[in-house]
Amino acid sequence: MAYEREMTIVAEIARAAGDLAVKIRQGNIGIEIKEDESPVTVADKACEKLIVEQLSAAFPEDGLLGEEGAMREGTNGRRWIIDPIDGTRDFIRGTRAWSMLIGLEEEGKIVAGHAYYPGYQEMYSAAKGVGAFHDGKRIRCGSPKTKAEALLCCNGLGFMHRYGFAGELVDWISKFWTVRSMGGCLDAVMVASGVADVWIEAQAKPWDLAPLKIIAEEAGCVTFDFKGVDTIYGGNFAIAPPSLADEIKEFLAKG
Structure with a gap:
């Protein structure tokens, strides 16, 4: 399967980041306001650090781009694009509508990615030419006529x-x-x-x-x-x- 190694490793990384965020959520999440007036928490920063460290260990030649400042040029035309907590406001308020987003860009095209929702313990994933999946089950969009x-x-x-x-x-x-x-x-x-x-x-x-x-x-x-x-x-x-x-x-x- 195309990108099988990447998909397996990144699923584990996303779940690990989700576990970390849930643990941090039980204590002081340390809210700050960024220059663009969006909030950031201790969990956003800690989860990006975890994701970056584990991606770097698994794929040392790949580039990185993260919401909380991670940036590294790769040497092979590949780059991981990371939102350690998408839905920080939801995370702050205690809803379950937040996720770890990790996508792989290859020569300017997104070719694989995961969206993990710790509040639901659900994973959505896809790879180019392989399909899209919700916890391993194939998903398809609807077809409304109007x-x-x-x-x-x-x-x-x-x-x-x-x-x-x-x-x-x-x-x-x-x-x-x-x-x-x-x-x-x-x-x-x-x-x-x-x-x-x-x-x-x-x-x-x-x-x-x-x-x-x-x-x-x-x-x-x-x-x-x-x-x-x-x-x-x-x-x-x-x-x-x-x-x-x-x-x-x-x-x-x-x-």
Whole structure:
């Protein structure tokens, strides 16, 4: 199986980081506010340190990019993109909607990744050409024919005013079957699993997206930024089934 070694090792690393975060959560999590006004905790930093150390030991030639500052140039065209705790606000508040996100970028393309949810003890994973899985069981996206049949996950509402479609957003959303948001990292895998159908995220960094992109793609979804470009570097993101992708792209392109 392609990337079998990477998938096995990274699953273990993600679970170890999850165990560490849960342990830290039982004590003082030491909240700080970063320059971009987002929160960071002792757990974010400790989990990134653990992930970086274990990835470096297993794949010493690979590069690294982490939300909490990890950065290393690789020598082989590969780079691990890490969000040690995606959903830090949820982690702080004690919900279960947070995860460890670890994605592998190879020559600029995301080819493998894991999203581990310690609160649920559930793992989502994917590798290029292999498929997407939830705890080892193959997952596929849904195939709604229209928005009226689709469940939309809409994240980052506080940033939607920046886009040209903002004035039409409420009316557009009302055309969906229903709207829910459990938090970005959960929304994305819900779409990949066919539980939800469309995810739009108004503000995102590469580490928020890397493994979610490959999981969604291998589950049959189409992924793109608000300009319709297939990238995790556009500052925003969307996931949709092929049946609705063009319609979603057309609306978001108004931004």
